[in-house]
Amino acid sequence: MTKVRQYLNINNLLIVTIVIFYSLRFHNLSADTTYINDESIYILVGKMGLFEYDWSAYNPQNWIPGDYYLYPSLTAIAYTVGGYAGSRILSLLFGLFTLISIGIIAYFSVSSENKNIKLFSGFVTALIATIIPISYTINKLATADMQSTMLLMGGLACLLIATKRSPTLPAYFLLASLLLLLSITTKIITGLFLPLTLLIMSIYLINNKGKGTTILIYFFTPLVLGLTIFTYFRLESFVYYYYTQIDQEFADIRTVLGTFYQFAFPVLPLAAAGAIGLILRKKFITLIAILFFILPVILFQIVTHRIISFDRHVYLPVVFLSILSGVGMTELISVVKSKYLESFVKLCFMFTVLFLGWYYYTFYLHESAPRPWYDTENLSTFLYHKVQNGDKVLSEIGPHVALDLYDVNDPTNIRTLKVTKHMNQQWMTSFLT
Numbered sequence: 001m002t003k004v005r006q007y008l009n010i011n012n013l014l015i016v017t018i019v020i021f022y023s024l025r026f027h028n029l030s031a032d033t034t035y036i037n038d039e040s041i042y043i044l045v046g047k048m049g050l051f052e053y054d055w056s057a058y059n060p061q062n063w064i065p066g067d068y069y070l071y072p073s074l075t076a077i078a079y080t081v082g083g084y085a086g087s088r089i090l091s092l093l094f095g096l097f098t099l100i101s102i103g104i105i106a107y108f109s110v111s112s113e114n115k116n117i118k119l120f121s122g123f124v125t126a127l128i129a130t131i132i133p134i135s136y137t138i139n140k141l142a143t144a145d146m147q148s149t150m151l152l153m154g155g156l157a158c159l160l161i162a163t164k165r166s167p168t169l170p171a172y173f174l175l176a177s178l179l180l181l182l183s184i185t186t187k188i189i190t191g192l193f194l195p196l197t198l199l200i201m202s203i204y205l206i207n208n209k210g211k212g213t214t215i216l217i218y219f220f221t222p223l224v225l226g227l228t229i230f231t232y233f234r235l236e237s238f239v240y241y242y243y244t245q246i247d248q249e250f251a252d253i254r255t256v257l258g259t260f261y262q263f264a265f266p267v268l269p270l271a272a273a274g275a276i277g278l279i280l281r282k283k284f285i286t287l288i289a290i291l292f293f294i295l296p297v298i299l300f301q302i303v304t305h306r307i308i309s310f311d312r313h314v315y316l317p318v319v320f321l322s323i324l325s326g327v328g329m330t331e332l333i334s335v336v337k338s339k340y341l342e343s344f345v346k347l348c349f350m351f352t353v354l355f356l357g358w359y360y361y362t363f364y365l366h367e368s369a370p371r372p373w374y375d376t377e378n379l380s381t382f383l384y385h386k387v388q389n390g391d392k393v394l395s396e397i398g399p400h401v402a403l404d405l406y407d408v409n410d411p412t413n414i415r416t417l418k419v420t421k422h423m424n425q426q427w428m429t430s431f432l433t
Contacts, residue, residue: 046076125326131357151183274328
C-alpha cells in the first residue's frame with residue numbers, strides 16, 4: 001500500500017499528465033500549415049548549403065535574423081530522414097528540453113527548502129507551459145524559434161543552478177554562457193533578454209565577491225567575447241534586416257497589445273494568481289525579476305511598431321507568464337502547514353490546471369488557433385510530373401514548391417509570387433523568359 005501511495009503522489013501524477021498533453025503534439029505532423037513557407041525556406045537553405053555547398057543561394061544573411069548554418073543544417077538533415085514530420089519532431093525535441101529547463105527554473109525560484117514543494121513548482125510550471133494553446137503550434141514549428149527558446153531557457157536554468165547550488169560549479173557558468181550565446185546567434189530576438197541577464201549577474205557578482213573571479217572567467221568573458229565576434233561579422237546584415245523589416249509595416253500599440261492578449265489570454269488568469277501569491281508571500285524580488293523577463297519582447301514590438309513574427313515571438317513572454325503562474329501559486333501552497341491540507345490544495349490546483357488543459361485543447365485551440373492551410377499535395381504531384389530541370393515556376397508558396405521539386409529542378413528557378421501594385425504583365429514576362 002505504501003508503494004502504491006508512493007507511485008500515486010502528486011508529482012508523479014504531474015509527470016504523467018505532462019507526457020499525455022505533450023504527446024498530443026505528435027498528431028498530424030506532416031500536414032500543411034500556414035507556416036509551410038517559413039519551414040520550407042529553412043530546410044532549403046540547409047539542403048543547398050550541406051548538399052550543394054551553396055550557402056548564398058537565398059541570401060540568408062539578409063533575412064535570417066541570426067546564424068544561418070546550425071539550425072538550417074539540422075532541419076535539412078531531419079527533413080532528409082523523415083520529411084516535414086522529421087523536421088517537426090526535431091522542434092518537438094527542442095520543446096521537450098525547453099520544458100525541462102522551465103521546470104528547473106521554477107524549482108530554484110521557489111523560496112521553500114522542501115524538496116517536494118520545489119519539485120511541485122517545477123512540474124506544475126512545466127504542465128502550465130505544456131497546455132497553453134500557442135505551445136501546440138510553436139513546439140512543432142520547424143523554424144529556429146524552438147531552438148533559440150530552448151537555448152535561452154537552458155542558459156537561464158544553468159545560471160540558477162550555478163548561483164543556487166553550493167559549492168559553486170564553474171562548469172554551469174560556462175555552460176550558461178555558451179547556451180545564451182548560441183540562443184542569441186540562433187535568433188537575435190532572444191538578445192533582448194541579455195541586458196537584464198547581465199544586470200542580474202552583475203548585482204550577484206557585487207553581492208558575492210568571493211565568486212567574482214569564477215563568474216568573470218567562466219560567464220562574462222566567453223559571452224561578451226562570443227557576442228563581439230558574432231556582431232563584428234554580422235552587424236551589416238542585421239542593420240539591413242532591421243530596416244527592410246521596419247519598412248514593411250506600421251503596427252500601433254493597440255494592435256501589438258491586442259495580438260499579445262490573443263495569445264497570452266489563456267495563461268493570464270493563472271499568472272495573475274501567481275503574482276498575488278508572490279505579493280502575499282512578500283517575494284517582491286522574484287516577482288519583479290519574472291515581470292522584467294516578460295516585458296522585453298512586448299516592448300520591442302511596441303517601439304518598432306512591428307507585428308510580423310509576433311505570433312511566434314509572443315511565445316517567449318508566455319513562457320515567463322507560465323513560470324510566474326507556477327512559482328507564485330507554489331509559494332502560496334507552501335504556507336500550508338498541514339501535510340494533508342497541503343496535498344488537498346495541490347490536488348485542487350492540479351485538477352484546475354488539468355481542466356484548463358482539456359478546455360484549451362478541445363475548445364480554445366480548435367476554435368481560435370490558426371487554421372491548417374489548404375492541402376497542396378495535388379499541386380506538388382502535378383508539378384513534380386510536369387516540371388523539368390531549368391523550368392521557371394511562379395508560385396504563391398515558392399519555398400514549399402521548391403522543396404517538393406528539389407530533385408527535379410534547381411530550387412533557384414522557383415520564385416514566390418507576391419501580388420503587389422507594382423507588378424504588371426511586363427514584369428512577369430521578363431521573369432519567365
